[in-house]
Structure formats: C-alpha cells, structure tokens
Amino acid sequence: MSGSLLSFAGVTGGYGATTVVRGVGGAVAAGEACCVLGRNGVGKTTLMRLLTGHLPLQSGTVDFAGRSLDGLAPDRRHRLGLVYCPQERPVFDNLSVRDNLGLMEPFDAHRHAPLLAAFPILEARMDQSAGTLSGGERKILSFVRGVAETGQLLLLDEPSEGVQQENVERMAGFLHEAKAAGRALLVVEQNLAFAREIADRVMVMDHGAVVLAGAAADITEDTLAAHMHV
Amino acid sequence: MDPILTTNVLNVVYEVSTLAVVVLGLAVVFGLLGVMNLAHGEFVMIGAYCAFFVQAHDLPFLAAVPLALLVCGFLGLVVERVLVRPLYARPFDTLLATWGLGMLLREAVEAVYGRGFRSVATPLTGSVEVLGADYPAYRLLLTLVSVALVAGLVWWFVRSATGRRIRAVVNNPELAASVGIPVTALARNTFVFGCGLAALSGVMLAPLLPVNPTLGLDFILKSFFVLVVGGLGSLVGLISGSGVIGGVESVVSAVSDRTWGYTTVLVIAILFLWLRPNGLFPRT
Numbered sequence: 001m002s003g004s005l006l007s008f009a010g011v012t013g014g015y016g017a018t019t020v021v022r023g024v025g026g027a028v029a030a031g032e033a034c035c036v037l038g039r040n041g042v043g044k045t046t047l048m049r050l051l052t053g054h055l056p057l058q059s060g061t062v063d064f065a066g067r068s069l070d071g072l073a074p075d076r077r078h079r080l081g082l083v084y085c086p087q088e089r090p091v092f093d094n095l096s097v098r099d100n101l102g103l104m105e106p107f108d109a110h111r112h113a114p115l116l117a118a119f120p121i122l123e124a125r126m127d128q129s130a131g132t133l134s135g136g137e138r139k140i141l142s143f144v145r146g147v148a149e150t151g152q153l154l155l156l157d158e159p160s161e162g163v164q165q166e167n168v169e170r171m172a173g174f175l176h177e178a179k180a181a182g183r184a185l186l187v188v189e190q191n192l193a194f195a196r197e198i199a200d201r202v203m204v205m206d207h208g209a210v211v212l213a214g215a216a217a218d219i220t221e222d223t224l225a226a227h228m229h230v
Numbered sequence: 231m232d233p234i235l236t237t238n239v240l241n242v243v244y245e246v247s248t249l250a251v252v253v254l255g256l257a258v259v260f261g262l263l264g265v266m267n268l269a270h271g272e273f274v275m276i277g278a279y280c281a282f283f284v285q286a287h288d289l290p291f292l293a294a295v296p297l298a299l300l301v302c303g304f305l306g307l308v309v310e311r312v313l314v315r316p317l318y319a320r321p322f323d324t325l326l327a328t329w330g331l332g333m334l335l336r337e338a339v340e341a342v343y344g345r346g347f348r349s350v351a352t353p354l355t356g357s358v359e360v361l362g363a364d365y366p367a368y369r370l371l372l373t374l375v376s377v378a379l380v381a382g383l384v385w386w387f388v389r390s391a392t393g394r395r396i397r398a399v400v401n402n403p404e405l406a407a408s409v410g411i412p413v414t415a416l417a418r419n420t421f422v423f424g425c426g427l428a429a430l431s432g433v434m435l436a437p438l439l440p441v442n443p444t445l446g447l448d449f450i451l452k453s454f455f456v457l458v459v460g461g462l463g464s465l466v467g468l469i470s471g472s473g474v475i476g477g478v479e480s481v482v483s484a485v486s487d488r489t490w491g492y493t494t495v496l497v498i499a500i501l502f503l504w505l506r507p508n509g510l511f512p513r514t
Contacts, residue, residue, distance in 0.1 A: 078408060106391075
C-alpha cells in the first residue's frame with residue numbers, strides 16, 4: 001500500500017509443515033494504529049512472528065519503509081525500526097526491571113520518566129528481578145520497554161492481557177501519544193474496548209485468514225463481535 | 231602453620247582454580263548455546279602443544295598465549311559455523327559431532343607430533359615461601375592467574391553490558407533477538423571465546439603436564455564431573471563443582487594416591503547423577 005510504513009501481502013506460514021496463517025495482507029501507515037482481532041488460536045500471534053522474522057515465510061512479502069524484510073533476522077529488523085513486544089514470555093525473567101529497560105542502551109531515567117510515573121509499580125521495583133513480577137506487571141514492563149524505544153513501528157501482542165483497567169487506560173494514552181509522534185502501531189488484541197479506543201483500522205482473523213478488515217469507525221461493535229464469535 | 235598443611239591447602243586451591251578455568255569455557259558455551267562441546271579437552275590439548283611449539287622454536291613462553299588464542303579461536307570459528315550452528319536444535323547430534331571432532335583433532339596432532347609425551351619447560355623456576363612452606367613459583371603464579379581470571383570473568387559477566395546481553399539470550403533467545411541482540415553473532419563469539427579459554431588453560435598447564443594427544447580426555451571427563459556436581463548453566467554451580475571435584479581429588483590424592491583421587495570423584499559424580507541429577511546449583 002502506498003505511503004505505508006509496513007505492508008505485507010500473501011503472508012503464509014506456520015510451524016514446520018503446519019500452515020497456520022494463509023495469505024494474509026495488510027498495511028500500517030505512520031501515525032496509524034491497526035488492531036488485529038480474533039479468537040484464541042486463529043493465527044494472530046503467528047502472524048506477528050512471521051512479520052518480525054521469528055518464523056520463516058512459506059510465501060508472501062513483508063516490506064518496511066519501502067524495503068523488503070525477506071530473510072532478515074529479527075535483530076536486523078529491530079535495528080531497522082521494528083519494536084516487538086511478544087505475548088508470551090515478554091520480559092527477561094533473570095534480569096532486573098532496570099536491566100530489562102536498559103539492555104541495549106544504558107537506562108535513561110529521563111527518557112523513561114513519564115512512563116515510570118504512569119506505572120509507579122515498576123519504579124518501586126527497579127532493582128527487583130523481572131521474574132518476580134505478576135503477569136500483568138510483566139506486560140506493563142514489556143509495554144514500557146517497547147514504547148520507550150525509538151523504532152518507528154510498534155508491534156504489540158495482547159499488551160492489555162492481565163493488566164488492570166486503570167493501567168490499560170494509561171497504555172491507551174501512551175499509544176495515542178506514539179501515534180501523534182508519527183509512529184505506526186500493529187496491535188493484536190482480544191480486549192475490544194481497548195482496541196476500539198486506539199485503532200484507526202482493524203483486521204479480524206479466523207482460521208488463519210483475514211475475514212473482515214476496514215476503518216475502525218466504519219465497523220460497528222456488533223459486526224466485530226459477530227465475526228469474532230463473541 | 232604446619233608447612234605440610236599449607237602445601238596441601240595451596241594444592242587444593244591450585245586444583246580448584248585451574249579446573250575452574252578449564253571448565254569455564256565449556257560451561258559458558260553450554261549455558262548460552264545448550265551445546266556440550268566434547269572436543270573442549272582437545273582445545274586444551276592444542277593450547278598445550280602451542281606452548282611446546284614456541285619452546286621448540288626458541289620463542290618466549292608467553293608467545294604461546296597469542297598463538298594458542300589465534301589457532302583455537304580460528305578453529306572455534308570454523309567449527310561453530312560448519313559443525314555446531316547447523317545442529318543447535320539437536321543436542322544429541324551435537325554431542326556426537328563434537329566427540330567426532332575431538333577424535334579428529336587428536337589424530338591430527340598425533341600425525342604431526344606422534345603419540346609420545348612432550349615436555350614443556352617451566353617458565354618460572356624455583357619456589358616461593360608461603361607461610362613457612364616452599365611452594366613451586368609457577369604453580370603459585372598459575373593459581374593466582376586462574377583465580378584472577380575466573381574472578382574477572384565472573385565480574386564481567388555480572389556487571390558488563392555484554393554480560394547482561396548474554397544472560398538475556400540464555401533466558402529468552404527469542405525476546406533477545408526482538409530487542410536487537412545479534413543472537414547468532416553472540417553465539418559464534420561465545421563459542422570462540424570458550425575455545426580460547428580452553429587454549430589459554432592448555433598453555434598455562436602445559437609445563438605441569440606430560441603433553442600428548444590424549445591430554446584433553448582427562449580434562450573433558452573432569453569438566454563433565456564438575457558440571458554434574460555443580461549444576462548446568464550457573465556460575466555458582468561451576469565454581470562449587472570445581473571446588474568439590476578439584477578439592478576432593480586433590481585431598482584424596484594427597485592422603486592416598488591419584489588413582490584413589492580419581493575413583494573418588496567418579497563415585498561422587500555417579501552419586502550426583504543418581505541422587506541429585508540437577509547438581510548443587512542448577513539454573514532456574
């Protein structure tokens with residue numbers, strides 16, 4: 001798609017000989033958020049892992065800022081500007097909260113200050129091992145790590161999972177700020193309210209394929225719920 | 231202090247610290263890559279032959295250090311790329327492949343130098359008085375260098391940015407790649423580093439050992455015992471395992487003979503495999 005920061009077409013892939021995602025296409029422009037919705041097990045996380053290079057494509061193309069990502073390892077994609085916060089094991093359990101935030105660049109209190117002020121639970125546990133955090137707190141730590149990075153594209157896999165509602169609302173605020181700063185967001189979500197709060201466009205997946213896509217404002221909640229079978 | 235007791239205590243410290251240096255390279259490679267490099271002992275052996283080579287060519291003993299690092303570093307680079315990297319996800323195949331590599335290296339050295347023992351002259355002769363006991367100066371220097379090396383590496387691993395990244399890769403390789411850590415390059419460098427440490431320990435130990443192509447077999451077995459007792463994948467485990475195996479072998483050998491010392495550590499390793507298979511300090 002012209003003007004898109006990330007565009008992908010015919011993305012097909014899975015685990016070994018098992019194909020999970022079939023022919024998925026989409027695009028995200030700078031300053032835009034696209035939410036990928038769907039029930040458990042429909043291939044949302046597999047799609048994220050294909051886009052970030054953690055799984056090889058069986059077929060299809062992925063372009064970022066006009067450049068093909070074909071064959072690039074995840075760390076190379078990160079250096080180009082793809083920031084990925086995975087759903088499972090989102091933090092380094094054996095490192096402190098501070099080291100999780102300062103792994104690639106020294107921890108910068110100034111850069112992290114607004115995020116830590118919004119999520120004081122992390123600031124209180126800076127020197128604690130991330131492995132001792134609750135599931136929701138790990139998600140917050142992963143979110144803070146991703147948002148604080150400077151990459152142009154944020155790929156978040158279920159950032160609100162297990163997070164208290166007040167913190168989900170704070171996350172939405174930071175994602176609006178990221179969009180305003182020109183960053184692009186591709187967010188996998190099951191929390192419809194959160195998705196509707198941040199999304200400009202939505203893609204609904206079922207059985208590894210996109211079954212509904214369009215501008216978030218044009219799709220009613222009932223239509224979304226019907227396609228997600230909720 | 232009783233001079234005999236002092237000598238025995240120094241011998242224990244010597245055994246433990248030098249064993250820790252030998253095992254460190256093996257443990258770092260296993261911790262990061264999940265690869266048990268059964269050719270590790272052969273890299274120690276090649277390091278020892280580098281010491282023999284420089285002395286045979288009338289070069290200073292210290293020239294063996296860069297030579298061994300270069301030879302084993304280059305070998306490690308090739309082995310990681312050609313043999314180990316394609317087998318990362320297949321630990322049993324890696325065991326077989328590195329065992330085969332060890333045999334190949336032994337045969338290659340034998341083809342050049344023959345089966346016979348070679349001796350390397352001690353670069354530091356004489357003895358030093360320590361608490362009333364005369365102790366060989368080179369053994370004392372080796373002990374100090376080994377302690378400093380292990381302590382320095384542990385400090386670097388815990389405090390440096392690269393050490394944190396290695397720990398991140400050990401904990402969660404997929405996330406590590408996602409945050410921009412070049413996991414493949416780090417794995418390659420770690421393997422080369424492990425081979426380099428083995429080579430360095432080979433150079434250091436060469437003047438105290440009969441240098442021969444099978445020298446590495448003894449070290450790989452002892453290293454294996456250390457990891458069984460201490461636990462795989464933790465530095466505390468490595469140091470405690472070295473303490474138990476090196477310490478027990480040294481003490482039992484001193485009060486009896488080396489055969490009993492070796493038999494005792496073998497029994498300890500079997501007991502650990504049987505009763506505490508994860509060792510004293512397994513990685514959590």
